[in-house]
Amino acid sequence: GRPRLRVGLVGQGIGPSRTPAMHEAEGAAHGLDYRYRLLDPAAMAPSPDLGELLDAAERAGYAGLNVTYPYKTAVIDLLDELSDAARMVGAVNTVVFRDGRRRGHNTDFWGFAESVRRFLPDAPLDDVLLVGAGGAGAAVAHALRTLGVRRLLIADAEPQVAERLVDRVSAAAGAALARPVTDMAAAAADVNGIVNATPVGMAKLPGTAIEPDLLAPRHWVADIVYFPLETELLRAARARGCRCLDGSGMAVFQAVRAFELFTGLTPDSDRMRATFEAL
Numbered sequence: 001g002r003p004r005l006r007v008g009l010v011g012q013g014i015g016p017s018r019t020p021a022m023h024e025a026e027g028a029a030h031g032l033d034y035r036y037r038l039l040d041p042a043a044m045a046p047s048p049d050l051g052e053l054l055d056a057a058e059r060a061g062y063a064g065l066n067v068t069y070p071y072k073t074a075v076i077d078l079l080d081e082l083s084d085a086a087r088m089v090g091a092v093n094t095v096v097f098r099d100g101r102r103r104g105h106n107t108d109f110w111g112f113a114e115s116v117r118r119f120l121p122d123a124p125l126d127d128v129l130l131v132g133a134g135g136a137g138a139a140v141a142h143a144l145r146t147l148g149v150r151r152l153l154i155a156d157a158e159p160q161v162a163e164r165l166v167d168r169v170s171a172a173a174g175a176a177l178a179r180p181v182t183d184m185a186a187a188a189a190d191v192n193g194i195v196n197a198t199p200v201g202m203a204k205l206p207g208t209a210i211e212p213d214l215l216a217p218r219h220w221v222a223d224i225v226y227f228p229l230e231t232e233l234l235r236a237a238r239a240r241g242c243r244c245l246d247g248s249g250m251a252v253f254q255a256v257r258a259f260e261l262f263t264g265l266t267p268d269s270d271r272m273r274a275t276f277e278a279l
């Protein structure tokens with residue numbers, strides 16, 4: 001029979017995720033018997049804790065797990081080793097089980113970087129404003145750093161969250177690359193690009209984390225929210241003639257890299273994107 005591979009996604013509120021379909025279609029295209037399960041501890045009875053869930057998946061022979069909200073940081077204590085990206089970002093969204101060891105990776109980091117390389121190849125990266133310094137914002141900040149951003153302004157509704165990320169990014173850069181900001185108008189006036197990494201703009205949380213009036217045609221604007229893909233922020237940015245990047249690139253490429261880590265095979269990212277878009 002076909003080689004058998006079992007993986008899953010651990011998180012809460014994961015029902016609408018398009019990640020299982022991307023993985024299973026890609027696995028089938030490679031001739032694998034590939035199953036990607038949704039594992040929401042809160043929806044199981046009795047509800048396992050994260051450690052029990054990882055133990056059970058490992059015992060059942062899973063190749064690995066994706067991990068999402070609210071477990072990306074908590075999972076770190078349950079692992080044997082971390083990739084450079086996971087250590088840098090301080091969050092894990094992919095765990096690989098191999099030879100009795102658990103290795104944590106962060107494919108959101110690569111996913112965002114790759115989406116900028118592919119879909120905003122000529123975007124000026126001198127000065128960028130990142131709004132939202134949570135788990136995803138940390139992956140985006142380090143991705144922007146490795147893409148060559150020279151000055152990164154970071155805003156968050158919780159100033160100490162922004163300051164913590166500023167310290168981590170500057171430490172990784174070995175220079176004062178990042179700076180916390182609270183005055184959004186002054187920050188927007190200073191930058192070439194703006195990234196939203198807050199949940200504001202999701203269908204269940206409408207609005208924008210940055211006032212649309214602060215957008216100018218010279219800005220490129222990226223939103224990592226992907227439900228919906230056309231957020232209020234991107235709609236306002238397009239109306240002003242800004243170059244835009246929606247959240248699908250990061251969502252597809254994080255899955256591309258995770259598939260590669262789970263299987264050791266080279267996925268077809270265009271095919272995975274086609275699956276994402278067909279849903």
Ligand code: NAD
Nearest residue numbers: 132134135136137156157158197198199209224247250251
């Ligand atoms: P999180 O809760 O860890 O972080 C969100 C941060 O945004 C918090 O620090 C919060 O204080 C801040 N924030 C909220 N409202 C704000 C506002 N109005 N102004 C400034 N800061 C504000 O969440 P997360 O895991 O980082 O996810 C953020 C969003 O990114 C979610 O919508 C998630 O779906 C999306 N996401 C997309 C991808 C993708 O592949 N495209 C990957 C991961 C996350």
